Amino acid sequence: MNMNAQSRLQEILSKGDFAVTAECGPPRGANPEVVRKKGELLKGYVDAVNVTDNQTAIVRMSSIAACSHLLQMGLEPVMQMVTRDRNRIALQSDIMGAYSLGIKNILCLSGDHQSFGSQPDALNVFDIDSMNLIRTVQTMREQGKDMSGFELNGPPRMFIGAAANPFADPFEYRVIRLAKKIDAGADFIQTQCIYNMDRFKEWMKMARDEGLSEKVHILGGVTPMKSAGMARFMNNKVAGMDVPEPLIKRMAGVPKEKAIEEGLKICLETIAELREIEGVHGVHIMAIEWEEIVGQIVEASGLTPRP
């Protein structure tokens, strides 16, 4: 492995191609076949696979291990890393370890609070926040040093991702936060699932006005809906999600057996719109436990073959 080669995701984005990534949640167990199966479904359709780190605070196979399984299959992983479960010592150590395994992309997050998960009795860490984590990975890459200033023997050179949620409050602060993440060292941004296109466009305009879309690659997040119930649930129960009423009505307006088809249609329309927005450089498909649909979405969007 060439330690200094850039990641494929970085290459595609810097060439100006429209990138496609998808999400892969590791299993609640040690069975690598689950990861491989998901990898097979995504292979050829995406540029990189984003592997979650104990998402929704439910204990799962580690992101690093699942990334490593994907690497062995020839897929490029984006390792998610949350600051909820590890202090700065563990975070830095795992970043070095991940890079030594060939993982070249990282998505820096704070993580869902443990009270949402399967083990709410757990102690959280939050030694540093996602902003600090971004800066830490950048310092490792650019200066070859860890947080103490120690010169590393083989610094990890990760392509750095961060999250942005244009649908959370306070809205006017969301672009300031994006700017801070870019200053801290984010190379690419993955957004929360986009259903409220008006608000997303407004946020993008603010980002463009601040010159931010030229400094970072923004990947719009999409999640195909399976039912009106799912639309309602996401809107009401999932923190930071915004599914506008007309979309919920549209999902509810079709017969149950047609709901999946309608959800896919909405997803394809969203992707088509995203491709037209100045400053959006890719799409991130989060088909939660529905990886088999990703290929269909990418194909129907005319985004195949991948480079």
Place this chain on the structure above:
Amino acid sequence: MIVAEQKPLSEIKEIIAPYKKILILGCGTCMKTCFAGGEDEVAVLASALRLACKKDGKEIEIEEFTIERQCEDEFIQESAPAVSRNEGVLSLACGAGVQALARGFARTPVMPGVNTTFIGVLEKQGIFTEECSGCGDCRLDIFGGICPVTRCAKKLLNGPCGGSQNGKCEINPETDCAWQLIIDRLKALGQMHSLRRYIPPKNWRTSLSGGPRKLVREDHMI
């Protein structure tokens, strides 16, 4: 002030089960203010325990006493005669008071009657909120007087997470998002520029993470 709440009666009953003569010792400062263990709460708890033990057919003698503060030796000594008359002490002080008492009376078991919860304020009558975690390195100056270390569920120093909606925290719709409060306040103070500033990782050495803390004031030592 330090805020606490009284343990459930069933738990207190279990804690005092081995003893036939106990002293319920109140604490007249913080615990009185948060209605967890002042003179009034001592009296109410003593009556409830007497009744409950009678119902269970258990003989018990309960003495009641309250001192100004259980975290100071000077006041602790006032309770010495009462302590010596009993087999054990149920302290209605915060955890610091319980330990100070235990240190003061080597031969008498001291048991907690309250759960110490936080350093907080009386938001309004009957509602207490946590405001400070005693991290030992106060930066309220840059956060508009609102502490994200204590009041943000993720201790975020660089702005709200994606779960802030309508001014509320994602983990509890009753809880204000600390960052919404910080942003509103900085806006009102005309200090929005503070929000663009990168806040580096916190130094936790001054917090409990650095080990139990001790404050030495040589100028006050005799």
